Amino acid sequence: MPPILLHRKYSKSVSCLTPHFFTSLGTCCLFLALAPGVFSAQVQAATCPSPRYDESVISKRVIDGDTLQLDDGRRLRLIGVNAPERGKNRQAAEPLAGRAWHMLQTLAGPGTPLRLRWGKEKKDRYGRLLAHVFNADGRNLSASLLAAGMGAAIQIPPNLWAYQCYLQAEKSARKQHRGIWRRAYFAPLDANHLPSGVHGFHFIRGRLSRIGKSKTALWLNLGKRFALRIPKKDRRYFRKIRFDQLIGHELTARGWIYVYRGQWRMNLHHPASLEISVSKLN
Secondary structure, three states: OOOEEEOHHHOOOOHHHOOOHHHHOOOOOOOOOOOOOOOOHHHHHOOOOOOOOOEEEEEEEEEEOOEEEEOOOOEEEEOOEEOOOOOEOOEOOOOOHHHHHHHHHHHHOOOOEEEEEEEEEEEOOOOOEEEEEEOOOOOEHHHHHHHOOOOEEOOEOOEOOOHHHHHHHHHHHHHOOOHHHHOHHHOOEEOOOOOOOOOEEEEEEEEEEEEEEOOOEEEEEEOOOEEEEEEHHHHHHHOOOOHHHOOOEEEEEEEEEEEEOOEEEEEOOOHHHEEEEEEEOO
């Protein structure tokens, strides 16, 4: 799937589908409470069903909005969604982290029978299992969280099954301004004016100023101090994008921010994590 192309001329009329809608919210950040066990018709419709399952398991506990522990002790990370982080290591929880945890608790609390479809890559670097998780009714938990605005869609190859369906679930939440899409906290950060100490999952926005190549990656500089890094192994997913023609255009990317040798960076693995403004910034 190509990246989302946006035209600034229409930013107001399609504000819920563009990075500009974040700023249009201002300080008006009301949140529609999600009552336990009650889901909107849009959330219920976001099933993203699987024609097969690889394993049946039982949930032991919900760790956070996108992570479970199974009754055999294994930890499992839901594929396709990144929920707000709960507080740990003396760091404050992100807004709506408790809501996301509560929704997953409702869907997959202790003792809940679940069915798994494994990702092509079965474990992450932390040793957690990676799977698409379904309840007894076949509801896809990642899709349900996304449709409720309890997280953002994220695509990390090779685990790309159903990613387009997940993006549609997110689109529904963005259109209705549900959950994180009503909160200024989740607005794109300005690549040229990042807050001190920023880290973790964020949206980042800036003008493409330079393109570079190394043995290990393609580099997209947003200003002087921030770079998007596309690892060599993932460049094939971006082969249809002519980045050389996008100099001066505004890009909005999603992913995990880190610092290396004094420069802010974000690894970009799939074009679905990138939004491109069609027109150049003035």
